[in-house]
Amino acid sequence: MERIETDIAIIGAGPVGLFAVFEAGLLKMRCHLIDALPQIGGQLTEIYPKKPIYDIPGLPEINAQDLVENLRQQIAPFKPTFTLGERVDGLTRQADGSFILTTSDATTVHCKVVVIAGGLGCFEPRKPEIQDLERYEGRGVSYMIKDPETFRNKRVVIAGGGDSALDWTIYLSGVAEKVTLIHRNESFRGAPDSAEKVFLLAREGKIDLMLATNLQAVQGNGVLNAVAFTDRNKQPGQIDADYLIPLFGLSPRLGPIAGWGLSLDKNAIQVNTLDYATNVSGVYAIGDINTYPGKLKLILCGFHEAALMAQSAFKFVYPDQKLSFKYTTVNGVNAF
């Protein structure tokens, strides 16, 4: 359990969160970045590292990963610190107006200003639309496999057709008493090797493979005991099961931030374009996660938002000082 002290806590270490360190650093404000992903760069690193970006001012073409590396170098003089691979769960305000953020691993960050640069939000499991499904979460229904031993000698139904559905079917076939894989289609788009193995396991009778089959319902008495489906002929059926593991990929959601009392509009945080402040004093939102009239989800717009945010955040970090704006061409970049 780590405890961190900083001026500004930045949630999200994508390009906009990283550049915010630079703009804050020019005003002598220290930053700590927190990201649910295990590395910096956000979408750029996670989703399209090799893709060229053409609309960064002054850079006719740059690979996403190279832009992240450049930003890392640009902010290095301001010695940012990082908590990576942890999701921010809680935000509480202290009596003196400062904030304490807590993460999924119980790290706490004490700061004067919170900047949400969360991009798409955090990626959470996509849930099938099945009545009462949520009632069985933790009582037989789980969307991820943390400890495969949980399933030893149990009857497991996996639903889905992607790589993770295939991989876990193969793995759990050697652990569970019985594994049934339910997939909507006749074939798998996942890795051909994995698909072949699944078909082989089915031919050998080591798993039950139900193609062209759709999940319909979960059944049980407080705890899951069966999964209902419709087969390729639209005929209903059911499988006795101790566990249902729907593996339908991850979908970006706002996550715990949605419960912080911020004004939201369609999964985005509403801000004032004067300084990109949210409705909660001392909390700002910049980059893809915010919304305002005319919002464009562009990295360059996020950079602009970071600059204006920093000018405004100064009053929370140095309430007794007057802010005087200085150009880097005149003043240089004074490292910490």
Added chain:
Amino acid sequence: MITFQVQDRQGDRRTIEVPEDINLTLMEVLKASDYPVLATCGGMALCATCHVEVQQGHAHLGPPTDAEGDMIDTLPNATHTSRLACQIRIGGHLENALFILME
């Protein structure tokens, strides 16, 4: 102008008319028409919040790219005519199509 129909999750159906050369995706037109399409990823076939079922006119669309097909394959409520609106460019081939919003 081309016209097609959109049905929202409440079952309300509306006719949409747009210039053929508007150079937008269906997702962008849906957003501009005030449908509650989140389009969280901004059109990169990553979030599937613009998932639509093409009930009429599916044959005119051409096959999805691998990225789109892979994403659709992970969706629990996908059908054989599911597509991501962000990957469908507006054009004459959408004339008389019917899109059902799935998210």
